[in-house]
Amino acid sequence: MDFLPLSHYSNKFWLMHKGDVNEEMALMHRRMAERGYKSTPQRDEIARWVFQTHDHFTVEDILEDFRKDGKKISQATCYRVIQMLLQLNLLIEHDFGRGVRFYEHTPGHPHHDHIICNECGQIFEFQSEELENLKESICQKNGFSMTRHNLSIYANCNRCTPEEKAEKAKKRRY
Amino acid sequence: MDFLPLSHYSNKFWLMHKGDVNEEMALMHRRMAERGYKSTPQRDEIARWVFQTHDHFTVEDILEDFRKDGKKISQATCYRVIQMLLQLNLLIEHDFGRGVRFYEHTPGHPHHDHIICNECGQIFEFQSEELENLKESICQKNGFSMTRHNLSIYANCNRCTPEEKAEKAKKRRY
DNA sequence: GTATGTGCAAAACGTTTGCAAGTTC
């Protein structure tokens, strides 16, 4: 069991991957070409944002940043590009039961599970080989071929003080 | 690892618990009294439906059955009663990423995880003590006190033929 | 030039809420 260095505490781990963004863009363009998707400035702009973000994000997060930067890309396009990235297997979708869909890009981001703090809303990631093997073997034994899985553990973290929790909970939009 | 006899194949397992409905109603009334909720015909009617249903259901499922039976209970009330049952810990909520919330009642229904078939949409249940222990130990080791968790495995089942899958997929609303 | 993608506004979806009227205790 390994806890990844978490983007919420420090995103050093992921920043080491910064150089990958161009690689991921190239990968995307290859897959787009294969499937007949055309390359457009909007798609590139959104994809670059996505590949640069090493955290769980919502569509609103993208739009907010674009508004701040004065970039005008419509909401509809944004949703459509996210759908495309999902189709190209460059993104995965999470539903943490907060009424919004969260996304994270997959290239360079190995499978992991999530722990969501009930109190402060922070999303933590962890990996457990043992857990992965167990899931796989449960499926195999019972005649399922697993395509993806999603373990969300809701818990109370001991990472912040009650005061910090209250403050973070207040700031949470979702 | 045990596969429960699944309500989707046969609900014999759960039907054995049929006699519990009145017990569950009594439990609900006790908890309602404790917390100052008043007893109303609508609450009883909805609760009875919930406790009689040994399957994953949506609010729309309840309303549909009531419409069929000519029972007039408003949508708003239905949502409100579900919220109450959640508060009373008689119900748990699942989000299988289909845009609707699924519920199942907890009394007499031990914790289990889910496998959702990508092709036919059926929801299967299983229990694994090993898996539960592993989740618990991961949390403990890392300073989280787990309150609940949610493992959804998406897979292709081998339970029905391609034709049946196509047919079931067509019927799926969610 | 044709097929595809974009932006806008409107619709769709499940869910929640404000309020007046009705019910419970």
Place this chain on the structure above:
DNA sequence: GAACTTGCAAACGTTTTGCACATAC
């Protein structure tokens, strides 16, 4: 009779869609 619950319709927040215009190849 005070407090709570209901039903209706309207509002909500996120996501999707229809359509006219623009762009990519």
